[in-house]
Amino acid sequence: MDYEIFDLGDVTLQSGVTLPGAFLAYKTYGTLNEKKDNVIVYPTAFGDQHVQNEWLIGNGMALDPQKYFIIVPNLLGNGLSSSPSNTPPPFDGGNFPQVTIFDNVTFQHRLVTEKFGIQKIALVVGWSMGGIQAFQWGASYPDMVERIAPFSGVAKTWPHTFVVLDGLKAALMAAVGFDSSKRNQLTSADMRAVGRVYAGWGLSQAFYREELYRELGYESLEVFVAGVWEDSFMKMDPHNVLAMLWTGQNADISANPAYKGDFDEALKSIKALACVMPGSTDLFCTADDNNYEAKLIPNAVLTPIESIWGHFAGRGINTADNTFIDNNLKRLLALRTNR
CATH class of the missing domain: 1.10.1740 (Rna Polymerase Sigma Factor; Chain: A)
Structure with missing residues (x-):
């Protein structure tokens, strides 16, 4: 087993259902510094596990484990964190409760604060549904998150x-x-x-x-x-x-008590420096949707990945796309925040 488990205990989900004995699977890379301010959170996407995120982590890269303490929490439902496949009855298989992006980020916040005592996050980055989680971190914890970099991911699941x-x-x-x-x-x-x-x-x-x-x-x-x-x-x-x-279809950074469905307000509340990177030919997390979102985030730049790899421009397969994402992350991390 190349990952660790953070026990959440019995958690009450946004749906009102209590999931007993819930847990987050996560992996860390690098070392947490004394000031605990070299932290990057990098959530996983739909169908992915932490291993699929490792293409963006490495010496000399933006996500350099020699400089940063990188935490990769696994999405609930992905088979490593609490999921239909590893939860005992009565919540096994098709009986697993509905889990939101807000639930996931709330649990990740518990991991970061309770396990590691972290109060500031230098960057939250993610691809696809990992990108939605990056937006959610920025909206849910605006004073904690200094930078976000969602790529090939939107801040809510738009109708298409x-x-x-x-x-x-x-x-x-x-x-x-x-x-x-x-x-x-x-x-x-x-x-x-x-x-x-x-x-x-x-x-x-x-x-x-x-x-x-x-x-x-x-x-x-x-x-x-x-x-x-x-x-x-x-x-x-x-x-x-x-x-x-279900988590993906119902994703919306404003679907929680803080914003009560006011999507624009949730975007405007993100204080983090944001580099939003849509794939220029992404067919279902489109640059148009990201453009709407980035305009409302006070400190956001929209930097499309010019690529014919569609949604998978952010998947770590095509060298030119990988270099583009890494370079933008380096630029973002080099920017000083006033917080």
Whole structure:
């Protein structure tokens, strides 16, 4: 096991349900300094675990473990933190309660403060649903978070994004005839169709037109779709996926008692220096949506990743995109804050 567990105890979720014996899986990189002010929080995205974040961590990079103490908390539902696949009855499988982005960040805040005694965070960074968590950190703890850098992620699930995620959910639920009472009959094999659906959204039209999958070693479109999308999704537990899809579909940094659904107010309340990096060809976390959000954040710059890798411009696969993100993080971390 290359990660640690933070026991949350019995937690009451935003839904009002109490999840007994909840826990966060997390991994740290680097050393916390004496002043406890070299902290970077880097939450995971939908379907990812901490290992998938490691491409952005390394000596000489912006997220340098020789300089920073980097905490990667795993999203609830991802199979390592409390999830349908590792929770005992009565909350196992399809009975797992609904968990929000706000819940996740609240628990991460407990980890940071209770476990490590940290009061200031230099940066919260994240891709996709990790990006939503970065926005949520900025809105929930404006005086604590000095910088945020969401990439290929939005501050709420806009209607089109909701529909895309609903398509993934429908592809899975079709396996049990859309009968929610039969959810516990779902198996990982039923995830094959979900991978096929996501293949059309994760990458751009230009990526496919230019056959960039050949650069990854796949000689045909069919081999690429089966070898990447089907295989990666069929490794996932279907109930974990449904739990994370619910979290994603209902994500909104203002859906909490502090902002009572006032999305614009939540954005305006973020005090952190913000570098918002949408993928220029992202089909469902769009640059347009990020542009709306960045205009309302007082100290934000919008810096699109000019790439035909779509949503996956932020996935750590394409060298040019990786360098662009790393360079922007270096610039952001070099900026002095007045707090």
